[in-house]
Amino acid sequence: MSPLTPAGETPVTDPAAPLLSVEGLAVEYTTARGVVRSVDGVSFTLKTGGEALGLIGESGSGKTSITSAVTRLLPRNGRVAEGRIVLAGEEVSRLSDEEFRKRIRWSRIAVVVQGAMASLNPVLRVGDQGTERLRADGVARRDAEARFAALLDRVGLPRGTEKRYPHELSGGMKQRAVIAMALTHDPQLLVLDEPTSALDVSIQAQIMNLLKELKRERGIGMLFITHDLGLASDLCDRVAVVYGGQIREIGGTDALLAGPRDPYTERLLASIPRIRSAEAPGFLPGAPPDLRVAIPGCRFAARCPLVFDRCRTEAPDLVTVGEGHDARCFLSADGPLPAVRG
Amino acid sequence: MSGFISLDGVSVDFHVRRGLFATTPVHAVRGVSLEIARGEHVAIVGESGSGKTTLGRALLRLQAVSAGRIVVDGDPIADLAGDDLMRFRRRVGAIFQDPYASLSPYMRVREIVAEGLVVHGTVPAAEHEARVLAALEAVRLSPAAEIADRFPHTMSGGQRQRVAIARAMVLEPEILVADEPVSMVDASSRVEILALLRELQVSRGLTIVSVTHDLASARHSADRIAVMYAGRIVEEGPAASLVDDPRHPYTRALLAAVPEPDPANRLRDRAVVPGEPPSPAALPPGCAFHPRCPVAIAGTCEVTDPAATPRSGGGQVACVRELPGA
């Protein structure tokens, strides 16, 4: 896990290292009302060989800040205050922006952002946009075009799509085109920020199927950001539930869905309306914490149905509750959570 | 079914300008018939372009219908004018999708909620404050007096949507038309807002027509669900029956696409229908769903646009072959 290459030298990819390791990440934003730490001490790893990790959270939870720190796409008033980001043994958080842009983004970490359809340039043909970076990297036009055409075909777009302009494509087709563009350099890691939130359910299901196929056949690592636990469980091997800038619970999807050990995860799961069950979904009252104000105890205490005195004064740490399964609650270590009504 | 609200062959066409003179007709809603009983919650479910929002606007008389008619409690709403129209406006409240855009950022909650009272003038001004506070209490925004002084931008999406509901409820309407009331609200607040609508429905005998793309939410909040595709209601019936025993291939496709937090999902691909919904400007002939339908009958579905037939579990379904029950 230690950085094997000092910055500036040719990176040596350590086959034993995890694909992505985020250690003690803190992200701060400078706002009119002072500095807000919207991500605080977040650590997780992503195994090589096509693991998908879901980052789940409500708006303002910090999930997007985490991935923006990984992809160096933080807004101008944001910065990584603490922590290391290690990609296959190389500490990419130490690279300069210029170097990161040249060597890492798109070629090793590809990003499909929220509302990706809007990120297409309306006056360029799909093919020109898809081959732009390849051509810049010195690939011959013919080769670049062939490579991109194959990718368009792979994501299920009809022949000739490369000659069309973005406005001629439907929302689903544009999202497929954006995914194809992300794959041109065969990246090791694909960061997907709410890639289907603007799509209709039936199209969303098609895209999710496509992502599953890509994950299986390419062994590509995925970081999947969503507010929808159901959607995340469809694709991700592991999920991390983010709340108030911290990871509340991280673990294998199956274990986490079957037996959440953090009350927030439990409430989030309970609040999802189940189509095949007559049981009414549960409440999760209140609003996420305001991080501009210091919270002495547990950040979920104000909304927690299981809250007790200690929660209001002392902040709980992540505790290991199972294999690769950590949760942040004083009750986590005591086995399954007590039942909650509502 | 006593038709408190009765939609009879309602169609809405738009004319979209193409170039200088040419216009293309867009058939947003095509011959929708639906009976809604007093005190019932009917959810209209569909994807973008299905015509569900246009239908909701027609019901609010914000959109003129091209054919057919909408009758509310015996009055065809297209004929209403003057005082009758204002009375209709008092009887029918509206909630919109985006609680960020639907509330004026320049007004305090008090003024937003009181707007209906001010516009109609049926309640003496001296009673406005009490009515506003009562409406805020009714949507569980408390302390109401403190909330009334706030501006929307200081509130969360869920709180704003409650303000929008309070604005609609302050005139004590009999009908509430809600366009995607929770789609832009944080996941954790959705359940509460839907439960609030249910409570208003039960305690005040409110009739609710909601429009949504979220079948799972509809199943838990509505009494009946009407599934729309390409401007038509393809299947309609009691919520539980429709979800547990879908008879139309499109309803089945929608159900299969709903992401459930089930570990088993990860190991298999979703059963999805190929392609995308057609543009209302270029609908396929025959049944509009046939190009995507997994059980289309060649030679029939391309030419026959099936009429609605009674559905065994209640309601109606529009398919040349009503699929056998599950």
Next chain:
Amino acid sequence: MALLRGVLSSGVGRAGVALLLSLVVLSIGVVLTFPPGFGLTRWGDPAVWADNPKAVPPVWTNVLGGSAAEHRTLSIGAPVDVRQSGPAELRTWELPFAQGTGALPTFLSFTLGRVDYAGRPPSYRLLLVRPDGVEIPLVRDVVRGPRPGETGPYVRYADEPYRVLISSDPAVTEEAADALGAQYGVTIDPASLRGRPEVALFGVPDGAGGYTPLAGDYRFRLAFAFADPADVLAEAKVVLGGSVYGWAGTDTQGRDLMEGLLFGLPIALLIGISAAFVSTAIGTALGLISGFKGGRIDLLIQGAADIINNVPLLPLLIFMVFVLGSQLWLILLVLVAFSWPGLTITIRSMVLGLSTGSEVEAARALGASTGRILRKHIFPHTAPFVVTQMIFFVPGAILAEAGLSFLGLGDPSLPTWGQILEDGFRTGAVFLGYWWWVLGPGLALVITSVTFMLLAIALEPVVNPRLRGGDRG
């Protein structure tokens, strides 16, 4: 309020607000202290400015080096001596002043104010008493007597003071030549002093036709012989013309440019703010109607906007001024009539977006009237933009008026900065080196424009949501 706080949060905004406040305070002061009808009764009346030096630079040029003559006005106070002789009374006033060896007064003038007499007109004399004891008579005259048929008591010079320009009086040169010649034993040709007697009045002849300046304490002595002790001299003064004047200098008519500049300020603000207000009001109203009503009204308004937007304004204005005469209100009217289309087009597009939005939908569903929707749900969204546009428009209107005045199309009854510039330009101020004549109004225009520009620049991030930081939750 939030708008003001936003503006004040930036340095640019604070500078703008501070400048605006000073301009407004100054304007109020001007409006309160300047006489009504300043343009015609004061600025346009040469008599008012007769005692001022013509085309001299501002006094502060002295600071930059150079010794200029100070402009001095000596007015009478109480008489130093009153003597009875029979029924008549002789009153004497003295006006002392110091004269250095530096620059001489550019001219001397004597002005007699109101004189009241009962029977016979008083006679009077004005003498210059020099440090060397020489006394030179400057004026000797009798107050104008009764006209045929007029009966006493008589009032003279009340409405129009009686003024004698000592410097150009041939009698003075002769008196000076005599007095100095006698004292210093030289012969002086009075003709050599014609038009410029000051060298002799304040100097000692060297016998070769030249003069050495004589520094020291001088005084004017004014002696009045009244036939009746009840006769009154209310006012008299001697002016020693300076070679610099005021904070802004004078023009060729001797007008104090500072007064003109000060008077121009409220006019400029009035022109700028009223034109901006009316034009934004029209632009906004038409934009709202156009965007919200649609249909024929929309086509009509947009058509008109397109046409007016493409009419060349300046030639039209020149033409109209020629036909209808130059009046300020007319200029304003035309400025307003031709400046609304841009705003209308922008507001219309904003309204088109808003009127299909859910805030308006919700208001419609509540049964709100068109007027209420426009007022409560559409206009507030456009208001910040409208306010910024209005502020941006203010310097435009001021400069447009200045431009027209500069072309000689201004309203003569109201001196504006543009007209002062035009006066200077027509007189050839630039070529004659009267730089202060151009600098003052130019600077005033720049400062006023910059004030509003600063305000608009500071407002931009406050009202433009895309530039506004922070989240919306």
